[in-house]
Amino acid sequence: MLTLHYYPSNASITPHILLEEMGVAFELKLVDRTQDAHKSAAYLKLNPNGLIPVLIDDDYAPPLVLYETAAICLYLADKFPEKNLAPRVGTVERAQFYKWLIWLSNTLQPALITYFYPDRYVNARNAADATSAAAQVKASAQQRICAMLKQLDDQLETSAAQGGEWLLGRQFSVVDIYAFMLGRWTRVFEGAPPATQKASNAEAWAHLAPFMHRVLARGAVQRVVAKEALKLPYI
Template sequence: MLKLFYLPDTASLAPHIILNRLGVAHELIQMGKDDGSLAGEDYLKINPNRRVPTLIDGDLVLFESAAICLHLADSDPDSGLMPPLGSAKRATAYKWLIFMTNSIQADMMLYFYKERFSKTAQGAEEVRDVAIERVSTFMSRLDDALSDGRPFLCGGQKTIVEDYLLMLGRWYVQMGQEEQLKSMAHLYALLCVLEDDHFVQQTYDGEGCQPLFRC
């Protein structure tokens, strides 16, 4: 049975949604931010980065949320969670997923962990302000991409990219940018559609997450 080590409403949210979409048997193992479990000897053996998520699939151990999402989609090619291998839509999915991880998510970490990137309190606040500006610019690029009327980022098919987007959309609201996000009409409308989904609601219920998007 697959095992997902997670924390509610963190980078494990997208893999958790995808596990529910696939309907595969899995065990959820909740970690704690303050109880030392992320730094425990047993956990460090499978994820030395002291983060979630971690997925155990037989002898395979994976960390990094995007890698887990891709593996789960590839484990069931008929699920439609990724476009066909070698197709232009598959390449587009890679583009947006890597943009989210390398640009949006990376700069969100500057906001949430600003103290790690400056030796002074003033510097940390400057890091936070720059992070907001950069993330807002990147989110607007997603809105621009959707302005051509496509229902999803890769075209007419919802993929793991959208589950990842929903996770980051929640974090953007948690950065205090809800009104800014609402001004991105195409992106906000998509987030509303994504949240109104049985498997998303199932995952929210399991993690105790509150819906954030209502159009």
């Protein structure tokens, strides 16, 4: 049995949607962030980083314990290749898939983490300096994220020109779920768009906004919205 340790709307939502898309059996285990359960000794044994998600696969002895969202997604895509949620290994499409998965998890996601936790990136002598430094870190992260949303929007425009509605073209895959998760995190962006960008959050982009709605409308995503009891606005 597969068990996903999750918290609503956290990075665990990508493997959660993926498992629903695949239609395989799995269990959910809530990691209660309100009680700091992700920093408990028991959870740190699963993921020493104290971060969500973790996937357990007890088809093995000892069970496989896996952290890092992208690694979990790759593992699931490889475990269930017949579900076609990643291009076949050894193809050009698979190469593009790796590029987007690593860009999403390694470039866009850290920028979003910086936006949400700017105080972790400052080291000031007093509270007032810390507040102003954190505000600058947050604003610069938002600006970088806007440029990255443009990159996603451009890719979706390219796909559309070739008759595809997903990041890789016609094949819906893990990277669409990942982009959806990160795109929806931008729904809380405050303030005017940075002057150099035309739009601030995912909803404001010509190709990215309808993409977000297409992903949201999928049956698997709707089931996750209900199971995680997500609150409006979803995107």
